[in-house]
Amino acid sequence: MNDVNVLPGLLECRRCERLCTFMHELKPRKGLDKSDYWNRPVPGFGPTDARVWLVGLAPGAHGANRTGRPFTGDGAGDFMYPLLHQTGFCSAPADEVSAGDGLELYDLYISNAVKCLPPENKPNAAEFAACRTWLLREWQVLKEVEVILALGRGAFTSMLHFFKEQGRVTRLANYPFIHAEAYKIGETQWLVPCYHTSRYNIQTGRMTAQMFVDVCAQVNTLLHK
DSSP states (O other): OOEEEEEEESTTTOOOOHHHHHHHHOOTTTTTGGGGGGSSOOEEESSSSEEEEEEESSSSSTTTTHSSSSSSSSHHHHHHHHHHHHSHHHSSOOOOOTTTSOOOOEEEEEEESSOOGGGGOOOOHHHHHHHHHHHHHHHHHHOOOEEEESSSSHHHHHHHHHHTTTTSOGGGGGGHHHHHHOOETTEEEEEEEEOOOOOHHHHSSSSOHHHHHHHHHHHHHHHTO
16 A cells, blocks of 8 residues: 655644644534544655656645545545546546545655645645745655656646756746646656646536546656657
C-alpha cells in the first residue's frame, strides 16, 4: 500500500494565517463533527519513485481536508480515480475511495500546489508562494519524475513559477495554459496542463472521461520519448 508522504515539518506548518483560520472555522458536513476532519496540511500520496507527478490546486473542503489524502472523498476524486485505474496508474476501479482503504498508485504521485484548504477554493498569491517551498521539498524527493500533470490553471501557473525559481523557465508567457499541451522543462521533464476534474468542469462538459483518459495516454507517450 502506498503511504502519504509526510514531509518533516509539513503537518506543523502554520505560515498562512488565513488558511489556518478558515480550516478551524469550517463547519463539518451534516452528520459529522470536527473530529472527523483532518484539518491540517494534506501530504502527497503515492510512491516516491514515481515518474509522474499529478499536481492539483488545493484540498477540497469535505474531501482531502476531511480525509487527509489528495483527491479523496469528493467529486473530483470520484471522477478521477476510476480513470486512473482504467489507464494503469491506480489499483482501485471503485468510484468512491477513502484514506486507509489500501489504494495504491502505480508510477504516480499526487499532491497539491497549496497544501491547506483555501476559502472558496481560491488560494491567494502569497499562499501559492508560501507553499512552493513544500513543492520544492517534494520535487527533491521525487527524483525519478519525468512528467508533471498540472490540473487546472492555478496549479499550472504555480508550477511555472516554481520552475522559474529553479531557473528552468525564463518567461511565463511562453507557456500558455492549453489543455493537454506538453511543455519541455529543462532537459528531462515535461509539464502538461490539464483541465481540473472538478464537479463544475464535469457538469459543464469542459472535462470528460475521454479527455482525461486521453491525457493519461499522452503522459504514457511522454514517458517513453
